[in-house]
Amino acid sequence: MHRHERLRLANDGGQIEHLCFANGLLTGRGDYRLEQAHAGSYQDTETVFGAGLLLAGHFDLEIRDLRLRERISTDRIWIHSGHFPSMRYCQPPGERLQSITVEVSDSLLESWREESPKSINASVRRALRRSGPTFEALPGTGRSARLIARRMLHLDTTDLCERLEFESLALDLLVRLLRADDGSEPGLTAAERRDRRLRVALEEARDILDTDLTATPTIAELARRVGLNECYLKTGFRQRFGSTIGVYARAQRLEHARRLIEREGHGVQEAAQAVGYSSLGWFSSCFQSHFGYRPSHLGRRLRH
Incomplete structure (x- = not known):
């Protein structure tokens, strides 16, 4: 109950x-x-x-x-x-x-x-x-x-x-x-602790982009949420994950939209709105640029 x-x-x-x-x-x-x-x-x-x-x-x-x-x-x-x-x-x-x-x-x-x-x-x-x-x-x-x-x-x-x-x-x-630890990290040098904190913050930034698909945070908001300055965040993210934050976030949103259409039967407009695109034309253009075909093509293929 x-x-x-x-x-x-x-x-x-x-x-x-x-x-x-x-x-x-x-x-x-x-x-x-x-x-x-x-x-x-x-x-x-x-x-x-x-x-x-x-x-x-x-x-x-x-x-x-x-x-x-x-x-x-x-x-x-x-x-x-x-x-x-x-x-x-x-x-x-x-x-x-x-x-x-x-x-x-x-x-x-x-x-x-x-x-x-x-x-x-x-x-x-x-x-x-x-x-x-x-x-x-x-x-x-x-x-x-x-x-x-x-x-x-x-x-x-x-x-x-x-x-x-x-x-x-x-x-x-x-x-x-x-079980939260006290953050003391025994056995690590000061440099190792800094590197670990940076790595943890960058992974947290990626996790935020993976889950906040409807309203992707700005660079400033993302930096504030993970406790890094914007320069460290942008540079560190590109070095660790091989992509800029903007490119990564857009790819995650489009991948999720494709899953919604392909696996869950969402319409194109519904999928676009679910990942934060208010303009259907702009969504279709970004989708085609990323996948090589328009989302409407995917919808037609599934109906047949």
Whole structure:
């Protein structure tokens, strides 16, 4: 048994969704863009234990009882628990915000406290032991957690199989968060740590391009999301993957459009819109340039 709530924003601004599964796991996801800045507050909220991460965008958060004032962005993963008398937030206009949250039930948390496994990272262990509210960032990059979260963001939870996959990924995400490393990377030199961080950031940039097919981020947005300056990102991406970011992103979108037409029976216009092309003529031209034939030819071939 599960509960499912979905809020669609006006004018195709996106949606916010919450799912509660039979095991007590509560998950949330958002993918939307606000036309106007929005400020608000939550009063007397209670969380047993939860974690959240942004895959795109940012917002400002203030929790006066904790003397916390932070800009929540894509560079950190946050854990939270306890009672919060008041939380204030402010979201900017025109920026796409993508988020995933996971919260656990009382009974599950009590079993964790009793077991207190050593495999759980120190930050979470400290939070589990506290009696008061906690809101803090996990150390480390959390790349594996973000990869899982991106997959969760794009599943169709109205479909039984994809909903089961969503629940499985939520549990996997929770495991990755609980085991998050502290970023110390023992045994590596300073140069090796820099190279590793660059490699991880570049792979994360590629993963973003592989999943955000409807609205490909700009170079500036992509650089901000993976924590690199634009020059390092463009140069490093070309050296590591043998292609510029623009060429790679366009190829991924067109490959996905072909799969939609060829394997899932989508019409040409429907496939174009699914990968972010508003002009059917421009989509057809790009498709022919990439594959050597127009998408309409593929549709006719499949009908015969």
